[in-house]
Amino acid sequence: MARMIPDMYPADTQSTAERTLFTALETGLDDDFTVLHSVPWLDGAARYLQQGECDFVVIHPRHGLLAIETKSGDASYDAQRRTWYRPDGTSLNKDPFTQAQQSSHHMEKLLRRDVPGWSQANPPFGFAVAFPDADQVLGRFTTHVHPDIVILQSDLAKLQSRIPSILERYRSPQVQMSSALFQRALDRLLPEFQVARSLRAQVRHQNQGLVRMTEEQSRYLEAARGNRRLLIDGCAGSGKTLLAFEKSLRLAESGSRVLLLCFNIPLANWLRDLARQHAPAGRVDVFHFHGLCEHVTRSTGRAFEVPVDAGSQFWDIDCAARLEKSLPEFPDRYDAIVVDEGQDFIDYWWIPIEELLADRESGRFYIFHDPQQNIFQRQNGFPFREPAMSLDLNCRNAPKIANYVHDVIGSSARSAGLHSEDIAPDERVIHSDDEERHVLAELVERLVGRERLDPSQVTIIGRHRFENSPFAAGLEVAGIPIVSETEPPTDRPVIRYATIYRFKGLETDCAILSGFSHGDDDRSRRELYVAASRAKALLFVLLRE
Numbered sequence: 001m002a003r004m005i006p007d008m009y010p011a012d013t014q015s016t017a018e019r020t021l022f023t024a025l026e027t028g029l030d031d032d033f034t035v036l037h038s039v040p041w042l043d044g045a046a047r048y049l050q051q052g053e054c055d056f057v058v059i060h061p062r063h064g065l066l067a068i069e070t071k072s073g074d075a076s077y078d079a080q081r082r083t084w085y086r087p088d089g090t091s092l093n094k095d096p097f098t099q100a101q102q103s104s105h106h107m108e109k110l111l112r113r114d115v116p117g118w119s120q121a122n123p124p125f126g127f128a129v130a131f132p133d134a135d136q137v138l139g140r141f142t143t144h145v146h147p148d149i150v151i152l153q154s155d156l157a158k159l160q161s162r163i164p165s166i167l168e169r170y171r172s173p174q175v176q177m178s179s180a181l182f183q184r185a186l187d188r189l190l191p192e193f194q195v196a197r198s199l200r201a202q203v204r205h206q207n208q209g210l211v212r213m214t215e216e217q218s219r220y221l222e223a224a225r226g227n228r229r230l231l232i233d234g235c236a237g238s239g240k241t242l243l244a245f246e247k248s249l250r251l252a253e254s255g256s257r258v259l260l261l262c263f264n265i266p267l268a269n270w271l272r273d274l275a276r277q278h279a280p281a282g283r284v285d286v287f288h289f290h291g292l293c294e295h296v297t298r299s300t301g302r303a304f305e306v307p308v309d310a311g312s313q314f315w316d317i318d319c320a321a322r323l324e325k326s327l328p329e330f331p332d333r334y335d336a337i338v339v340d341e342g343q344d345f346i347d348y349w350w351i352p353i354e355e356l357l358a359d360r361e362s363g364r365f366y367i368f369h370d371p372q373q374n375i376f377q378r379q380n381g382f383p384f385r386e387p388a389m390s391l392d393l394n395c396r397n398a399p400k401i402a403n404y405v406h407d408v409i410g411s412s413a414r415s416a417g418l419h420s421e422d423i424a425p426d427e428r429v430i431h432s433d434d435e436e437r438h439v440l441a442e443l444v445e446r447l448v449g450r451e452r453l454d455p456s457q458v459t460i461i462g463r464h465r466f467e468n469s470p471f472a473a474g475l476e477v478a479g480i481p482i483v484s485e486t487e488p489p490t491d492r493p494v495i496r497y498a499t500i501y502r503f504k505g506l507e508t509d510c511a512i513l514s515g516f517s518h519g520d521d522d523r524s525r526r527e528l529y530v531a532a533s534r535a536k537a538l539l540f541v542l543l544r545e
Helices: 016-028 096-114 153-170 179-193 199-210 215-226 240-253 265-278 289-299 312-329 347-354 399-409 433-450 522-532
Strands: 003-005 034-043 050-060 064-070 076-078 083-085 125-131 150-152 229-234 258-262 284-288 336-339 364-369 388-391 426-430 458-462 480-484 495-499 508-514 535-544
Touching: 003 016, 016 034, 016 050, 016 064, 016 125, 016 153, 034 096, 034 179, 050 096, 050 153, 050 179, 064 096, 064 153, 096 125, 096 179, 125 153, 150 153, 229 240, 240 258, 240 265, 240 284, 240 336, 240 364, 258 265, 258 289, 265 284, 284 289, 289 312, 312 347, 336 347, 399 522, 399 535, 426 433, 433 458, 433 480, 433 508, 433 535, 508 522, 522 535
Parallel strands: 003 034, 064 125, 125 150, 229 364, 229 388, 258 284, 258 336, 336 364, 426 535, 458 495, 458 508, 480 495, 508 535
Antiparallel strands: 034 050, 050 064, 076 083
């Protein structure tokens, strides 16, 4: 697929022809092509500024640069009046071939002037006009139009060969430009349609790509329709929680009563709010596992008191035992059970969970998990192993963060590439608490001050409890308090600190990691993997030796 800039078709663009050609270029060209969409330009060479806009600029390191103007529907040209008309008799404001020609000459002149090495490489350049809705040309072309530079509906399926053939009609390629020269050319063209943006604006732009479910994820979701049981493992950022919720929602909309389970309390709270907004009333119940144990136990009239010194015996064993003991008197059962964070569930928890199905034979049971996020090192003992599917496409993290995340554990997972630009993780070695507080102050001053991020977009994720972190005891950074994630909501701007154990399953625009290390042991690597994968757009890692 071609690299598209921007990477998603702008929702406010009304032209259906541009949308059609955008998709055709993206899917029909290989990744050696870069396509810039909607490129306005100003030429200041003459006394008065000359302005224009090019619908698409296609660039290739060997084939060169092609400017494409796009027109919807049918159009006809009157040579005597030198005017283009639509079928309803209205005229086009500008001749699309003249527009495309002006754009190609402007881009070429700009690159020759400002990009060292472009003139020496001397790549082909030219222009074309696309009519994605039209499948034939009637009559004779005027003198400034040639059939070889007209792209019709039938050409959309063969753009990989069609674009180079158009450029070869202007000039045969001489040499393939170097990657450095090609990047310099892109860097010069991009400012023509970009304004300086703060990190806040870049984060907002990147997040637009996150709402788009990948085709691969959709296939997995649809495949689940034919399986009453399915075990789905996926890398961090692959959208397991989104898929688990979407699956629950679809089951509920089809009339099923659904239990949606996870391990983490904040994640359960978020999913419950989501279900209230989108799921049919009373169709989806959301619990974290221990919340389910308490709900069922109390619903049957039994006490559920958490000991002051509650440890693993209570949370791992006693809670599940109380759930199992209360189930015979618990009236509710479910047509489907969907579990997220399955790697955090212990093998004997599955016995009472499965008993919550109304019919264990026909009931649906889906478990989403990531073995690499098993930071509690538990024996999962899933109730079934087949059928199983894998998700290895990371669509949460910006590509450079995704690469960092998967390198930590040596994963072969790949980025979905939903972002046109991203910022590499910033990793620093910290030697003391004082140094860490100083570095944090500088980061917050930059992020919230100069880069205009909202404090709510920044989360500090640590290995230690808040009271044992370098940021406890009422610390303020750049006038902004650092508070625990467990503190109640407030109207004042704050930056929240959460342990990786509490923040697992959630995400944040900007994550600052505290207390982690590149340890040789498996647990250290998994903790860093889980923590780093929470960051969608910006990641700062303050490592301890």
